[in-house]
Structures are given as C-alpha cells and as structure tokens.
Amino acid sequence: MKRIFFRVIFALGLAAGLSGCIGVSYYAQSLKGHVEIMAARKNVERLVRDDATPEPLRARMRAASAIRQFASDALDLPDNQSYRAYVDIGRDYVTWAVFAAPEFSLVPKVWCFPVFGCVPYRGYFAKQSAVRTAAELERDGFDTHVSGVTAYSTLGWSSDPLLSTMFLRDKTYLAALVFHELAHQRVYINDDTAFNEAFAVAVETTGVRKWLRAAGDEAGLSRYEAGLNRSADFVALVARTKSELAKIYAGPGSAAQKRAAKSAAIDRLRTRYRRMRDRRWSGYRGYDGWFDVPINNAKLAATSVYSDQVPAFIRLFELCSGDYPRFYTAVRRLGRLDRAKRGAALEAATSCE
Known part of the structure; x- marks a missing residue:
C-alpha cells in the first residue's frame, strides 16, 4: 500500500479552553x-x-539511529529527542484517521483543534472509536473513509518516539517516515493541511533520494524511483476521476441521477486502474488494497491532501539548489502569505528568494 494514507498529524487534546461533552471525551x-x-x-x-x-531489534535500532542522524546532518531537520526512543505498540496501526466529505462534493469536512488549527480528518487511538465516528457521519449524509496510520507527529510538542508500526516494511520506508514527520517540526502552517503535507512529502522524497545516494544503494534508489512513478500514475488516475465527479456534482440532474453517475465514474476508475496495473505496471499489485474496498468522496478527497502540491514544492527545492535551509526559509515565507494567495505563489515561484 502506498504512503498517502499512512501519516497524519494527530491533534492532541490540550485541556485548556475545551467545552462540550463530545469535545472532552475526544x-x-x-x-x-x-x-x-x-x-x-x-x-x-x-x-x-x-x-x-x-539481534533483529538491535539491527533495526542501529538503522533507525543512523537515519535519525542523517536527518539532522544532511537534511537540516530538528536535532532533538524525537525518534531517539522506541515503543512496541503491539498492533499494526498506532491511530486511525476518519475522513469525511458530502455525498456530492469533494471538499473534505474539517475539524479544528487548539494549537494545531484545522485539519481534514479526526484521529483515534482505538479503531472502534474511529468506526463509530464514521458511522455517525454517515447517518448525517457524509461519505466516510477510515484509514490506519503508522506514525503521527506532535510537531515537537513532545519527543515523538519510533513506533513498531514504522518498521513493518524496509529501511527506505522507515527513512521516509522519519524525514516526513521531522519536516512537520521544521515548518507547519496552521489551517493548511494540503500545504503542510505536500511540503513534508517533498522533504521526504528528496531526503530519501539523498540518503540512498549517500549509502551507494543504486538498487534501492531504482526501486524507490519506480515507486514514485507508480505513485504519480495513481495520483493522475484519481485526479481524472475527481474531475469527472466535480462536473457531475456541479451539473443538472436529480440526486438519484447524480448518485448513479457517481457510481459509474468510480467503476471507470477501477477499470482504468486494472488496465494500468496489468499493462503499464506489468502486473504490480501494490495498490489493489486501495481499490478492493469502497471508494467514495472522502477517500478521493484524502488523496489530494497529500499529493496535489508536491510537484510544486519539489520544483521550489530545485530552485533553491537543493539547499535545505534555503528551502525551509522559502517555504516559511510562503506560509506567511494569506492562504488564498499561498498556493498560487508556490505554483508561480521562479526563484528561491
């Protein structure tokens, strides 16, 4: 399964200023x-x-320690106590995130939290709580999607540990997670999840490339680039369907007609995926899990949170000559703009300054 749904900034509850029974329990x-x-x-x-x-755990800890040091030394990511401790949580996911969107809209529902601002998901440490919240939202007419999360960030408010869930795949996957989560500690703009996540994915992507090259792992780099290409194909495939759905939702017709057209568009998405998997990807089935379960507006909208602005951030990184401190300064400068202007300024950037 690809990385898109595996990382969420988990909004921790700060007791000050909270009100309402639901709020307190959450x-x-x-x-x-x-x-x-x-x-x-x-x-x-x-x-x-x-x-x-x-010995297997010792080997994993050695690898994680080296990755953590590389993050600070080579990527100018925070040199603090995050990811210098380990916790075996005894399950496949540390949290579960709930995404929601209206039946005829691709705009995700957002939840707002003290300190961290507004985000298009709600996280839970217990799967049953996430499922229960999704069911409540469905009764209110929303499409919902529940996704397991292997790592979360407190943005440096506490020393985030390495989790056993972060070691379920290879070292490249671990490096990607560590670089991504530490990037959130370097730059985080309240109320703009798409900006924050795309920035962190850009740091993750460029960082993993640099880490693999530094290790002289040409085979690993080749596998990683192949995975990035498949990810880009997947994002483009989803974007095409989102465009079709947007036209359906904005067009004429009754709710029943739009519902039927929506179902047909999702069926076409699955057909296109199978064709791409079997021809372009030579049968690679790593995304089958995403397509084998229900697809709806919430799931499609969640994809955009992590992907839409990534190419623009990577282009900005290249304009900064691959210099991470300059890149972070440029991103912070963009973050100070009004949100309505921020995305356009990122796309229009012609220099690092």
Whole structure:
C-alpha cells in the first residue's frame, strides 16, 4: 500500500479552553493514548548496547539511529529527542484517521483543534472509536473513509518516539517516515493541511533520494524511483476521476441521477486502474488494497491532501539548489502569505528568494 494514507498529524487534546461533552471525551482519548505511548518509551542507544536486546531489534535500532542522524546532518531537520526512543505498540496501526466529505462534493469536512488549527480528518487511538465516528457521519449524509496510520507527529510538542508500526516494511520506508514527520517540526502552517503535507512529502522524497545516494544503494534508489512513478500514475488516475465527479456534482440532474453517475465514474476508475496495473505496471499489485474496498468522496478527497502540491514544492527545492535551509526559509515565507494567495505563489515561484 502506498504512503498517502499512512501519516497524519494527530491533534492532541490540550485541556485548556475545551467545552462540550463530545469535545472532552475526544480529547481525553487522544491524551490518554499519547501518554501511554510516551510512558512505554525505551532509549534507542540503550537498546543497542543492551545484550538482552534481540539481534533483529538491535539491527533495526542501529538503522533507525543512523537515519535519525542523517536527518539532522544532511537534511537540516530538528536535532532533538524525537525518534531517539522506541515503543512496541503491539498492533499494526498506532491511530486511525476518519475522513469525511458530502455525498456530492469533494471538499473534505474539517475539524479544528487548539494549537494545531484545522485539519481534514479526526484521529483515534482505538479503531472502534474511529468506526463509530464514521458511522455517525454517515447517518448525517457524509461519505466516510477510515484509514490506519503508522506514525503521527506532535510537531515537537513532545519527543515523538519510533513506533513498531514504522518498521513493518524496509529501511527506505522507515527513512521516509522519519524525514516526513521531522519536516512537520521544521515548518507547519496552521489551517493548511494540503500545504503542510505536500511540503513534508517533498522533504521526504528528496531526503530519501539523498540518503540512498549517500549509502551507494543504486538498487534501492531504482526501486524507490519506480515507486514514485507508480505513485504519480495513481495520483493522475484519481485526479481524472475527481474531475469527472466535480462536473457531475456541479451539473443538472436529480440526486438519484447524480448518485448513479457517481457510481459509474468510480467503476471507470477501477477499470482504468486494472488496465494500468496489468499493462503499464506489468502486473504490480501494490495498490489493489486501495481499490478492493469502497471508494467514495472522502477517500478521493484524502488523496489530494497529500499529493496535489508536491510537484510544486519539489520544483521550489530545485530552485533553491537543493539547499535545505534555503528551502525551509522559502517555504516559511510562503506560509506567511494569506492562504488564498499561498498556493498560487508556490505554483508561480521562479526563484528561491
């Protein structure tokens, strides 16, 4: 499964200023889940030195430590205590994110939180809570999508640990997660998730390339680039369907007619995917899971959060000559613009200054 749905900034509840029963219970579960994880942390260096540490875990910790150091030394990412401790959480996902969108709109529902601003998802440490929230939203007429999350960020408010969920794949996947999450600590603009996520994906992408080249891992770099190409194909495929749906929703017709046209557009998306998978991708099936479960507006809208602005950020990085401090300064400068002007300024950028 691709990276798009595996990273969410998890909005932790800060007790000050909260009101309402639903609000209190939501923030309580957020805080409880995070505190339990923080209490279970084990120092990475001690795990490496401890003779009682199983060799497979020791090897993972050595790799993670080297990746963490590379992030600060080569990518100018924060040199703090984040990702210098480890927690085995004993499950495949650390949180579950709920996305929602109206039945005839691709604009996602947003939730607002103290400190972190507004985001187009709501995160839970218990899957049943996420599923229950999705069901409530569906009763209100929303399309919903629940996605498992392997890592989350507190934006440096606490020392985020490495999680066992971050080691479910190879070292390249781990490096991508660490670089991405630390990027959120370097630059974060309230109330603009698409900007924040695309920026972090750009840091992740350029960082992984640099890390693989530094390691002399040409085979790994080739695999990574092939994965990026498939990701771009997938995003373009989804974008085509979103364009079709936008026309359907804005056009004439009854709710029943729009519902039928929506279903037909999603069927065409699946058909196009199978054709692309079997021909262009030579049978690569890594995205089958995404297509094998229901597809709706919430799921399609969530894709855009992580992908739409990535090419523009990578182009800006190249305009900054691959210099990370200059790139971060340029991104912060864009972040100070009004949100309505920010995306256009990013797309129109012709220099790093």
